[in-house]
Structures are given as structure tokens and as C-alpha cells.
Amino acid sequence: MERESRPAEAARLRAEAEARPLRLPVNRKVDDRHRARTEDGLSVWYTIQVSPHSRIYDVLFERPDAMPSDAECQAWLDLLAPGREWAESASLPGSFARRFDSFEHDPAVEAPLA
Secondary structure (H helix, E strand, O other): OOHHHHHHHHHHHHHHHHHOOEEOOOOOOOOHHHEEEOOOOOEEEEEEEEEOOEEEEEEEEEOOOOOOOHHHHHHHHHHHOOOOOOEEOOOOOOOOEEEEEEEEEOHHHOOOOO
8 A cells, every 4th residue: 555545544444443343352353344554564453442431442563574663653553543642562572563552441431449
């Protein structure tokens, strides 16, 4: 995919994630509608997981030959969910994948802490 089409592809991924959020607890079965692939081989997976009191925005970046760079990950994160704070999960040794999550909680519907 050309760089100019990335905003449109990010909008498509966002629409698919919003239209088909994964219910928690979830058997993480994600189909190709949640994936985009750039012309240089970067795969971007975007899902939203929902429960009665929270949403988890999840983005996975992977390449077959190298670790995705900070710049390309940040550019996609900004396109997929502007203004969100992202936390990167640890990667497996030797993998060429990076995962980022952003959490949205609604304290009004959460059970009180004991």
C-alpha cells in the first residue's frame, strides 16, 4: 500500500474494529479484515476488545525480516486512534513483532474495590 493510502487504510481498520469488537473474555480469533499490509511488508493488526466496563485498543505490528521502527509504529498509532496513550508490551526474544495497548475504563460501571 502506498503511503498516501495509509490514512484511508487506518480508517478502514478502525471501522472494522468498531463494527466487530471482541467481547471479553475472548478467544482471540481475528480475521484478515483487521489487518493491513504496507508495500514494504509491515503488517498492522488492529482490534478493540470490550467488556461491560472497559475497552482495550490493541495494535500489533509485525514484519517478516526486521523489528518495526518506532517512527512507523507511532505514525500508525496516531492514524488509528489519535490522542490515545499507548503502552508497549514486551516482545518474545527473536520476534519481529511489537504490540501496543490502550485502555479505556468507565469507573461508573466498575465494581468497587474491596
